[in-house]
Amino acid sequence: MDINLIKSQFPIFTKKIKGKPLVYLDSSNSSQKPTSVLNSLDYFYRNEFSNIGRSIHSLAVNATNKYEETRTSIKNFINANSKDEIVFTKNATESINLVASTFGQENIKKGDEILITELEHHSNYVPWHYLRETKGAIIKFAPINDDGDIIISKLKELITSKTKIIAVTHLSNVTGTIVPIKEIVEIARKKNIPVLVDGCQSAPHIKIDVKDLDCDFYAISAHKVYGPTGVGILYGKKKWLEKLPPYIGGGGMINEVNKDKITYASVPEKYEAGTMPTAEVIAFNESIKFMESIGIQNIIKHEKELTNYALEKLKKINSVKIIGNPKNKAGVISFVIKGIHPHDISTIVDEEGVAIRAGHHCCQILHNRLNLSATARASIGVYNTKEDIDILCKAIENCRKVFELK
Amino acid sequence: MDLKELYQDIILEHGKSPKNFGKCEKYTHEAKGHNPLCGDQVHVYLKLNNEKNVDNVTFEGTGCAISIASTSIMTELVKGKSLETAKKIVIDFLNMIKNTQEIKSNDLDEDQKIKIMSLSGVKQYPMRVKCATLAWHTLTSAINGKKEEVNTEVID
Ligand SMILES: Cc1ncc(COP(=O)(O)O)c(C=O)c1O
Numbered sequence: 001m002d003i004n005l006i007k008s009q010f011p012i013f014t015k016k017i018k019g020k021p022l023v024y025l026d027s028s029n030s031s032q033k034p035t036s037v038l039n040s041l042d043y044f045y046r047n048e049f050s051n052i053g054r055s056i057h058s059l060a061v062n063a064t065n066k067y068e069e070t071r072t073s074i075k076n077f078i079n080a081n082s083k084d085e086i087v088f089t090k091n092a093t094e095s096i097n098l099v100a101s102t103f104g105q106e107n108i109k110k111g112d113e114i115l116i117t118e119l120e121h122h123s124n125y126v127p128w129h130y131l132r133e134t135k136g137a138i139i140k141f142a143p144i145n146d147d148g149d150i151i152i153s154k155l156k157e158l159i160t161s162k163t164k165i166i167a168v169t170h171l172s173n174v175t176g177t178i179v180p181i182k183e184i185v186e187i188a189r190k191k192n193i194p195v196l197v198d199g200c201q202s203a204p205h206i207k208i209d210v211k212d213l214d215c216d217f218y219a220i221s222a223h224k225v226y227g228p229t230g231v232g233i234l235y236g237k238k239k240w241l242e243k244l245p246p247y248i249g250g251g252g253m254i255n256e257v258n259k260d261k262i263t264y265a266s267v268p269e270k271y272e273a274g275t276m277p278t279a280e281v282i283a284f285n286e287s288i289k290f291m292e293s294i295g296i297q298n299i300i301k302h303e304k305e306l307t308n309y310a311l312e313k314l315k316k317i318n319s320v321k322i323i324g325n326p327k328n329k330a331g332v333i334s335f336v337i338k339g340i341h342p343h344d345i346s347t348i349v350d351e352e353g354v355a356i357r358a359g360h361h362c363c364q365i366l367h368n369r370l371n372l373s374a375t376a377r378a379s380i381g382v383y384n385t386k387e388d389i390d391i392l393c394k395a396i397e398n399c400r401k402v403f404e405l406k
Numbered sequence: 407m408d409l410k411e412l413y414q415d416i417i418l419e420h421g422k423s424p425k426n427f428g429k430c431e432k433y434t435h436e437a438k439g440h441n442p443l444c445g446d447q448v449h450v451y452l453k454l455n456n457e458k459n460v461d462n463v464t465f466e467g468t469g470c471a472i473s474i475a476s477t478s479i480m481t482e483l484v485k486g487k488s489l490e491t492a493k494k495i496v497i498d499f500l501n502m503i504k505n506t507q508e509i510k511s512n513d514l515d516e517d518q519k520i521k522i523m524s525l526s527g528v529k530q531y532p533m534r535v536k537c538a539t540l541a542w543h544t545l546t547s548a549i550n551g552k553k554e555e556v557n558t559e560v561i562d
Contacts, residue, residue, distance in 0.1 A: 339422070340471070341470035341471060342444075343444050343470040343472075344470045344471045344472070347409075347412065347531060347533075348409055360444075367445070373468050374444055374445045402418075403413070403471070404418065
């Protein structure tokens with residue numbers, strides 16, 4: 001894998017931040033975009049633009065075909081059974097809301113339980129909280145240990161006859177924990193409980209095989225997978241997507257409309273109401289191709305090496321503490337420095353062109369659990385290099401200097 | 407821009423060892439403030455005497471160097487002032503941060519002006535302005551006897 005060749009595909013890396021080359025370590029927040037994705041957006045709007053599915057002129061047919069090609073690519077990318085199991089949404093957040101809302105309508109009554117974990121992003125908590133507010137559901141949190149691993153035995157104990165769904169992240173956006181989804185699904189299967197997986201962080205970094213995981217739902221955001229903003233994916237087992245009620249109503253999701261009766265389109269169109277982000281869905285195909293051209297195994301290897309390199313270097317810096325030490329860790333490294341608040345760290349390293357994130361990263365439950373109000377987070381993408389890590393570490397040394405730490 | 411304009415020695419000192427930290431006795435007013443974006447929390451305690459002078463003002467909270475220093479400096483500047491003067495200092499400060507105005511207050515001595523001006527570096531860092539203003543909004547809220555927590559996402 002030629003890292004320079006990969007980096008050269010991302011035009012943003014020719015730009016300077018405060019006069020310095022950009023060291024982008026905020027890919028968990030959102031990834032940068034390769035030229036092929038940018039070109040696809042531009043090409044489609046300039047040469048091929050049309051709405052999909054409605055008209056039968058040449059442009060519309062072409063746009064519809066390309067839109068569907070992305071669906072097929074995603075199906076292969078996550079190894080779904082059928083392209084009908086892939087629904088386009090706005091982002092992973094919308095995907096999770098779709099499930100919470102439609103599943104909740106029919107399957108959640110007062111006193112029913114929803115099991116999530118202390119690792120969850122607000123996107124995989126707030127939608128379920130709505131069911132607590134509107135239906136009187138109970139939300140239970142499977143605890144983590146201090147390493148940032150979910151305590152599976154405790155998760156098991158929290159399952160009762162009232163547990164209606166389990167929603168869990170595949171990869172923590174704070175500790176980098178890779179969650180043993182297969183194990184959790186196996187536990188859930190025995191009790192016939194469906195499992196939703198928040199795959200927002202996993203999609204760019206590990207191999208996803210929904211058939212192997214046997215999960216019922218899987219949510220992804222394109223913008224974290226080197227794709228455009230405005231597109232998300234909901235994978236759902238066909239039996240679920242067919243059974244659950246529609247979510248957003250409007251054009252494109254109907255079959256027949258009469259004054260007294262409406263029938264809905266079959267899946268996945270049933271869940272794609274209104275004009276979709278056509279150009280973005282089409283461009284998303286290029287990000288999948290980009291990932292596949294490198295090969296997910298190569299990506300995993302590169303990012304693992306870089307993560308280990310970063311962890312080792314960071315641990316050597318006085319007063320840096322890495323948050324979490326999970327069994328299986330991806331390139332998401334949250335840390336604190338004794339005596340310097342994460343926001344001050346972020347501002348100071350930004351002067352060196354280093355982009356990291358500071359705050360609670362939409363995981364207040366997790367931060368409370370770890371007794372932290374905020375952390376700094378460096379997250380790795382396929383384009384990062386050892387040099388990026390070196391510059392980060394130097395910038396952190398500079399923080400210590402500014403704050404006159406010994 | 408030089409980081410030292412933002413992280414001046416005064417700020418670092420107040421950030422590290424804030425003045426008037428803790429809950430003061432017999433406070434008459436209090437308010438909480440929260441910056442949900444970064445998790446900064448502040449709780450301001452104000453003790454007014456019968457003549458409506460600021461007898462004491464203290465705070466508890468967590469936050470970055472800018473927010474802790476700003477709060478610490480604020481307590482130093484308004485302590486001992488009349489309530490009306492304290493309010494004017496708050497307005498002057500917010501004007502300085504938001505509208506790039508000079509501090510022309512007659513209520514502060516030179517040393518105090520230097521302290522308050524040390525916070526003006528945040529103007530260059532728009533994402534950090536809320537760190538600096540949180541405490542001042544919270545003090546206003548305490549003075550006005552507001553019940554709900556100050557939320558930087560709602561006021562700024
Ligand atoms: C684990 C996890 N879940 C969900 C989300 C929400 O993603 P989006 O804002 O793209 O819907 C994120 C984004 O940071 C995330 O890290």
